[in-house]
Amino acid sequence: MIDQTTRRLLPWLVAIGFFMQTLDSTILNTALPAMARGLNESPLRMQSVVVAYMLTVALLIPASGWLADRFGTRKVFMSAIVLFSLGSLLCALSSSLTQLVASRVVQGMGGALLLPVGRLAVLKVFPKEQLLRVLSFVTIPGLIGPLVGPTLGGWLVEVATWHWVFLINIPVGVVGCFVTSRYMPELLGGETRFDWVGFALFGTGMVLVSVSLQGMGEHALPLATSLVLLFAGLAAMAGYWLHAARSALPLFSLRLFHIHTYAIGVLGNLFARLGSGAIPFLTPLFLQIGLGFPPTQAGMFMIPTVLGAMVSKTLVEPLIRRQGYRRVLVGNTLLLGMMIASFALVDRETPHWMLLLQLAVFGVINSLQFTAMNTLTLGDLEPDTASSGNSLLSVVMQLSMSLGVAAAAALLAGFSDHGIAPQPERLLSAFQDTYICVGVLSMLAACIFMQLRPGDGDHARAPVVSVEEG
Structure with a gap:
C-alpha cells in the first residue's frame, strides 16, 4: 500500500x-x-x-x-x-x-x-x-x-x-x-523473460558501427580497423534482425515496422536528429573558439534556444491540425536544415541581437520538429507495442544525436586541418563550412517524411507516455 x-x-x-x-x-x-x-x-x-x-x-x-x-x-x-x-x-x-x-x-x-x-x-x-x-x-x-x-x-x-x-x-x-x-x-x-541474445546483438552492432564511423571520420583509427569494426557491427545488426524475426519475445519487435507512421517516424528521427543533435555540441564551441566569447557569455547565448523551444509548444498542435503531419514535417525539416546552415553567415561582425534572434528561431523550429516526429511515431502504437516502440525510439534518439556529434566533430576537424593549430580565420571558416554540411545532412530527412500519405497520423491515439524531447 x-x-x-x-x-x-x-x-x-x-x-x-x-x-x-x-x-x-x-x-x-x-x-x-x-x-x-x-x-x-x-x-x-x-x-x-x-x-x-x-x-x-x-x-x-x-x-x-x-x-x-x-x-x-x-x-x-x-x-x-x-x-x-x-x-x-x-x-x-x-x-x-x-x-x-x-x-x-x-x-x-x-x-x-x-x-x-x-x-x-x-x-x-x-x-x-x-x-x-x-x-x-x-x-x-x-x-x-x-x-x-x-x-x-x-x-x-x-x-x-x-x-x-x-x-x-x-x-x-x-x-x-x-x-x-x-x-x-x-x-x-x-x-x-528478457531477450539477452537480442540485447547483445543489437548493442554490439550499435556500438561497433558508431565507433567505426567515428574512427574513420576523425582518423583516430587505422582505416583497416575502422572497416573491420564497421562490417562486424553490420553483421551483428543483421544477426539481430534474423533473431528478432524468429523470437517470440524479441527486444524490439519487427512488427513495429509494419506500422507505416512508426517506421517513417523512427527513420526520420534517425536522420533529422543528426543535425539538430550536433548543434548543442557545435554552437558553444563556435561561440568560444570561433567568435572569441568568454564561457559565461557563450552559455547565456544558448538561453534563447531553450526559450524558443518553450514557445513552440503553443504552436505545434494547431499547426499540425491545420496542415497535417506530412506538410509540417517535410516543410519544417527543410526549414530546420536551412536554419542550421544559416549559422555559416555568422562572423565576428555579426550583431549580437541578430545571433540571439537566430538561436531563438532555431529553438522554435527544432522543438517543433521533435514534437511532431515523436507524436507521429508513437501515435498509432497499440497497447501491446507501446512499450517496445517507445523504448526503441529513445534508443534511436540517443544514437542519432551521438552520430550527429561525431559527424560534426569529424567535419570540423577535416575543415580545420584536423585541429593542428589553425589560424583564427581558418578556424572560423571551418565552423561555417561544418554548419553548411550539417544543415544539408538534416534536410535529407525530408525525403523520408515525403513518404507519408496525406492524413497519416491524423487519427493517431495519443500515447500514454511519450519519450522526452532530448
Whole structure:
C-alpha cells in the first residue's frame, strides 16, 4: 500500500533524477574548451566525452524496464543515482581524456536508468487519471536543465575550474539517495523473460558501427580497423534482425515496422536528429573558439534556444491540425536544415541581437520538429507495442544525436586541418563550412517524411507516455 507521503514526494524524486540528467547533458558543452586546456587536448577533439555518454545511455535503455521489474524500482533507482554520482566524481578526478571518457561511461550507466525507472514507478503508483498531471510535473526539470546548464557551465569554468561541472552533481546525488531510500517504493514486476541474445546483438552492432564511423571520420583509427569494426557491427545488426524475426519475445519487435507512421517516424528521427543533435555540441564551441566569447557569455547565448523551444509548444498542435503531419514535417525539416546552415553567415561582425534572434528561431523550429516526429511515431502504437516502440525510439534518439556529434566533430576537424593549430580565420571558416554540411545532412530527412500519405497520423491515439524531447 502506497502512503500519501510517498505519493506526494515520488514526483519530486523522479524530477530530481531527470534534472541531474538534463543538467549534465547541457552544462558540459560550454565547458569543453576549458576541459580541453586542462587535459592538454585540442577542443576540436573532445566529442568523445559527449558521444561516450550518449552511446552508453542508448545501450542500456532497453534493459531498464526489465531491471526494475526484476530487482525492484527502489534498488535500481538508487543504483542509478549512485552510478551517476560516482561517474561524476571520477570525471572530476580524471587527468587524461581516456580516463574522462571511461568515467563518462560509468556516468551514462546511471543516466540510462534514471528517467525510465522513475517514470515506471510513477506509472505503477498513480492512477491513469492523474498521470498527465504528474508526468507533466516530472518533465519540468527537462526544461530547467537546458535553461540554466550552459550558463552555469560557463560560469563555473570562469570562477573555478572545469571539475566543478561534474562535482555539482554530487550534492544533488546525495539528496537523491536519501529521498530514494525513504520514499521510492520497492515495486516488482512479473517474471518476464528478457531477450539477452537480442540485447547483445543489437548493442554490439550499435556500438561497433558508431565507433567505426567515428574512427574513420576523425582518423583516430587505422582505416583497416575502422572497416573491420564497421562490417562486424553490420553483421551483428543483421544477426539481430534474423533473431528478432524468429523470437517470440524479441527486444524490439519487427512488427513495429509494419506500422507505416512508426517506421517513417523512427527513420526520420534517425536522420533529422543528426543535425539538430550536433548543434548543442557545435554552437558553444563556435561561440568560444570561433567568435572569441568568454564561457559565461557563450552559455547565456544558448538561453534563447531553450526559450524558443518553450514557445513552440503553443504552436505545434494547431499547426499540425491545420496542415497535417506530412506538410509540417517535410516543410519544417527543410526549414530546420536551412536554419542550421544559416549559422555559416555568422562572423565576428555579426550583431549580437541578430545571433540571439537566430538561436531563438532555431529553438522554435527544432522543438517543433521533435514534437511532431515523436507524436507521429508513437501515435498509432497499440497497447501491446507501446512499450517496445517507445523504448526503441529513445534508443534511436540517443544514437542519432551521438552520430550527429561525431559527424560534426569529424567535419570540423577535416575543415580545420584536423585541429593542428589553425589560424583564427581558418578556424572560423571551418565552423561555417561544418554548419553548411550539417544543415544539408538534416534536410535529407525530408525525403523520408515525403513518404507519408496525406492524413497519416491524423487519427493517431495519443500515447500514454511519450519519450522526452532530448
